[in-house]
Amino acid sequence: MKRRDPNFTVELTLETDGSATVDPPRRERAADGHRRRSLLLLGAGLILIGLNLRIGVASVGPVLGDILDDLQLSATTASLLTTIPVxxxxAFAFLTPGLTRRFGMHRALGIIMIVLAAGIALRLQPSLVALLGGTILVGAAIAIGNVLLPTAIKSDFSHRAGLMMGLYSTALFLGAALASGLTVPMLPLFDGSWRWAMGIWAVPAVLAAILFLPQMRRARDSAGPEATDSGRDGSATSASGEPPFRAMLRDPIAWSVTGFMGLQSLSYYAALTWVPAIFQEAGMPADRAGWMLSFSAFPAIITCLVTPTIAKRLKPRWVPVFAAAVLIGAAFLGLLLAPQAGAYAWMTLLGLGQGAAISLSLSYIVWRSPDAHHTGHVSTMAQGFGYLVAGLGPLGLGWLHTVTGSWTVPLIVLIVLLLLQTIIGGLASRDRHVGGRYQGRTVIVMQEPAHTHG
Incomplete structure (x- = not known):
């Protein structure tokens, strides 16, 4: 039978010079609980930020016709609203390293949510300058968020990177689906005002900024791009004898990740811009054509969520890349041969393929980096150069359609580019880290922590 000694607490206090008045196991359990709650709050904040990284762009397309009519814009001017953000x-991705040095990674994430909300709100002003200026702010905020989210996940959730990347890419598609699917139905709530139907999407960005306030108040971190040797990831990878980002430009793994990101994004934004037009040219009503594009986001959510986990376990590693390309290629072929007859089938295949491709491209940024420091550089490179390439997709397909007078050649070009996407994605899928050529020693240490080399 155990008896509680009332003097035990006094003896413990005396032996520890008054430094421990609480049972140590209880204090450790309380500390563990606090860490878990903080990590859960951080994770929720990151996913909510991810949800906002497509809303400001996806809410424009559904009301583009209203914008054209209201402002008397030409189709060329109106296309700026969809091509400027890409x-x-x-372009703005390359500003991320400097912002990270200035504010720290987590503070920068909170700041861009404020900028995003301001950019969306600016478009409420009855001016074309305000509309285009707000669109630039929206694109800039999203660009920096695109770079920092994978870095934050690598830094704070390296033990659950696959799960978090799946949730992050799912949030991207979910945000796009909500914005594209709900913007038009909200028009009656605002007396048909397209400005307010778009402006209401500033609310999720404000909520994300509020939820992220505890992270903005924490000690300034430096795990993002251009972190110093004393970064919070604990690595000393910048001490390589040459500028880390410049060295990344000579790394074949970094270029394969960048190429895959650029090609899959080109395919995605080309489809996002022109699929409704393809349906309409085939005789489908405009409202149904817009709905078909929104519908494709729902199967994409499924593959976004499961692909990183499957890809991490599946061998050979290139199989998910190949499967994504086959799904997208089948959708483009269906749009070429029978756009109306199998519309739901083509959009299901397109969504499944695009969801898998975007989640793989984002996951490779994390998986091919040995630490958060490298993740920041790879993310800057892949999304900076990648989205500059992607912006050519909508413009190039529109030009081809104008020259040829049909969608046959543009769709064939997209199918051919999928072959290149598969090859480059296969190179990116290999189990190798960037920096192997100039930081091989660091990679070995990261992979075999039990052995110290000099």
């Missing part, structure tokens, strides 16, 4: 994703 080029901004690439």
């Amino acid at each position: 080029f901004a994703f690439g």
